[in-house]
Amino acid sequence: MDNYNLLKKIEHCRNEMITLSTTHSYTSEAVIKSSKQLDSLLNTYQKAVKSA
Structure with missing residues (x-):
């Protein structure tokens, strides 16, 4: 996902x-549940930005 x-x-x-x-x-x-989903998305985004 971009x-x-x-x-x-x-x-x-x-x-x-x-x-x-x-x-x-x-x-x-x-x-x-919504907060955990948001946390997961934010962690995914942070990893993507860090590795770019």
């Missing part, structure tokens, strides 16, 4: 997590 598409996924996931956090508690399963 960096542009990865950044688009990160932005989408970030917005999803923000939306979830407005209707659920920060410790809800849905928010935590």
Whole structure:
């Protein structure tokens, strides 16, 4: 996956997590799952940028 598409996924996931956090508690399963997914995407992006 190229960096542009990865950044688009990160932005989408970030917005999803923000939306979830407005209707659920920060410790809800849905928010935590979204946060973990965002963390994974951010780690992938950081590795891609570092190795470029």
